[in-house]
Amino acid sequence: MLELNNISFNIDDGDGKTEIIRDISLIIPDNKFVVITGPNGGGKSTLARLIAGIHPLTSGQIIFDGTDITNKSITDRARMGIGFAFQQPVRFKGLTVLDLLRIASGSKISVSEACDYLSEVGLCAKEYIDREVNSSLSGGELKRIEIATILARDVKLAVFDEPEAGIDLWSFNNLIRIFEKMRQSDKSRTILVISHQERILNIADEIIVLADGKILKQGSKDEILPDIIGTQYASGVCSRIE
Amino acid sequence: MNIDTIQQRLLEEVADLHDIPEGAYNLRANGKSIGRNTTANIDIQSKPEGSGIDIRVKDGTKNESVHIPVVLSESGLKETVYNDFFIGEDCDVLIVAGCGIDNCGNQDSQHNGIHRFYVGKNSRIRYVEKHYGSGDGSGKRILDPVTEVYQEEGSTVEMEMVQIKGVDSTERTTLAELKEGAKLVVRERLMTHGEQHALSVYKVSLNGDGSSADVVSRSVARDTSYQKFDACIVGNAACSGHTECDSIIMDSGRILAVPSLEANNIDAALVHEAAIGKIAGDQLIKLMTLGLTEAEAEEQIINGFLK
Numbered sequence: 135m136l137e138l139n140n141i142s143f144n145i146d147d148g149d150g151k152t153e154i155i156r157d158i159s160l161i162i163p164d165n166k167f168v169v170i171t172g173p174n175g176g177g178k179s180t181l182a183r184l185i186a187g188i189h190p191l192t193s194g195q196i197i198f199d200g201t202d203i204t205n206k207s208i209t210d211r212a213r214m215g216i217g218f219a220f221q222q223p224v225r226f227k228g229l230t231v232l233d234l235l236r237i238a239s240g241s242k243i244s245v246s247e248a249c250d251y252l253s254e255v256g257l258c259a260k261e262y263i264d265r266e267v268n269s270s271l272s273g274g275e276l277k278r279i280e281i282a283t284i285l286a287r288d289v290k291l292a293v294f295d296e297p298e299a300g301i302d303l304w305s306f307n308n309l310i311r312i313f314e315k316m317r318q319s320d321k322s323r324t325i326l327v328i329s330h331q332e333r334i335l336n337i338a339d340e341i342i343v344l345a346d347g348k349i350l351k352q353g354s355k356d357e358i359l360p361d362i363i364g365t366q367y368a369s370g371v372c373s374r375i376e
Numbered sequence: 377m378n379i380d381t382i383q384q385r386l387l388e389e390v391a392d393l394h395d396i397p398e399g400a401y402n403l404r405a406n407g408k409s410i411g412r413n414t415t416a417n418i419d420i421q422s423k424p425e426g427s428g429i430d431i432r433v434k435d436g437t438k439n440e441s442v443h444i445p446v447v448l449s450e451s452g453l454k455e456t457v458y459n460d461f462f463i464g465e466d467c468d469v470l471i472v473a474g475c476g477i478d479n480c481g482n483q484d485s486q487h488n489g490i491h492r493f494y495v496g497k498n499s500r501i502r503y504v505e506k507h508y509g510s511g512d513g514s515g516k517r518i519l520d521p522v523t524e525v526y527q528e529e530g531s532t533v534e535m536e537m538v539q540i541k542g543v544d545s546t547e548r549t550t551l552a553e554l555k556e557g558a559k560l561v562v563r564e565r566l567m568t569h570g571e572q573h574a575l576s577v578y579k580v581s582l583n584g585d586g587s588s589a590d591v592v593s594r595s596v597a598r599d600t601s602y603q604k605f606d607a608c609i610v611g612n613a614a615c616s617g618h619t620e621c622d623s624i625i626m627d628s629g630r631i632l633a634v635p636s637l638e639a640n641n642i643d644a645a646l647v648h649e650a651a652i653g654k655i656a657g658d659q660l661i662k663l664m665t666l667g668l669t670e671a672e673a674e675e676q677i678i679n680g681f682l683k
Contacts, residue, residue, distance in 0.1 A: 212664065
């Protein structure tokens with residue numbers, strides 16, 4: 135279980151302090167598929183990065199499975215079972231897909247195990263396993279490799295920051311299938327996705343609407359989705375994918 | 377053949393040799409040849425004045441290899457060695473060179489290998505050269521190699537030059553002249569640390585129509601080390617050339633990259649690229665979110681980059 139207690143995050147942009155996250159308290163129960171939506175600039179991605187430990191909190195407390203992780207590093211949080219998929223996957227010159235999956239799994243997994251993770255995200259393992267994670271890969275391919283690294287880590291909490299950003303429609307359809315599969319998997323895993331995509335919101339157990347650094351609404355999909363459908367908080371594929 | 381454990385370790389580092397190599401070889405330790413083997417197709421002869429060897433590969437020799445590693449484990453030894461390779465026509469051979477210096481003393485140890493390659497028509501050679509230094513003496517480990525390559529029509533030379541650890545000072549010069557349809561591919565990997573200095577100079581002349589060169593260097597400069605990469609491709613015919621220097625700087629490391637191109641023919645197509653920067657913060661963060669510490673992440677990124 136993840137608990138956020140009165141967390142705030144400010145940045146000093148030269149003209150004084152800007153509040154990005156304002157006193158948010160939130161409980162994310164185990165084994166749920168939770169989607170955080172909201173307008174651009176509302177603080178969604180920042181919240182995801184605060185959970186992963188990429189930015190330090192200005193104030194407040196984060197509890198993960200009963201442990202206060204507020205002052206724990208990115209590495210410590212990762213080792214406790216928090217996974218984070220970047221909005222813009224990072225490229226590496228020289229590191230191959232296999233290298234990255236081996237780092238992610240924390241052990242020297244065999245090539246065939248690594249291939250299983252790639253197959254799960256719909257990539258032909260043979261073709262990709264020895265490819266470098268560099269700019270020769272498309273946005274959609276990188277996104278799927280990013281997700282494969284989360285699968286390889288077998289995390290307790292997987293955080294996905296706008297997985298639909300920067301991918302084409304075909305890749306987006308694949309992405310939805312991967313999430314549906316993860317959703318149906320019997321692994322005990324909490325999935326937290328930052329997204330405005332109606333189709334991702336549609337497979338959520340719970341939806342949180344974040345705007346202006348605060349929680350605007352929170353509840354089950356059935357409670358929240360009808361209210362926000364067709365608004366900027368829950369847009370269709372065509373309005374988002376360009 | 378007598379080699380001690382230090383020499384054995386150096387041989388493993390520079391030539392991946394755990395045993396006596398198969399095929400032709402010449403092992404040189406502390407200024408003397410300590411073992412040699414020739415084959416029906418590959419002959420190795422000492423130069424009359426004792427300053428190096430001539431390696432002659434017969435026409436049509438395929439799938440054979442020549443190992444010529446050098447190890448220095450005596451402090452204060454300085455030598456310049458001339459090795460000439462005469463490769464016949466239609467050959468396909470692997471040449472493994474390399475030099476390992478272990479200096480535990482307080483005098484400088486230096487090996488300068490001058491390698492000249494005369495590559496016959498339509499031959500292909502793969503040349504691997506690794507440099508390695510170890511030992512905790514105050515004496516420096518210095519390597520100043522010169523490589524000259526003369527390629528006949530239709531020949532291909534692939535060179536892999538690696539210097540990852542322990543060489544205090546190096547000044548590497550590589551000169552190449554290519555005739556029609558000849559191809560040169562160079563992959564250089566270099567890491568410097570401490571107060572090391574490394575200079576790498578290339579001058580590749582594409583003299584024949586259809587000749588091509590691809591010279592790529594990847595390097596990492598750590599601590600207060602300094603590197604200079606100076607690669608010049610000269611297009612004197614309808615040819616294509618590409619040079620690239622991709623570097624990571626860490627700590628107070630410094631790198632000067634001077635790629636240059638000279639086109640003397642209207643049909644010469646030449647490209648250069650150079651990029652220097654520190655490890656991207658996002659790369660470190662990504663690997664840390666996979667459970668690595670910052671130091672482990674850095675190591676993985678560098679290992680991958682120099683692989």
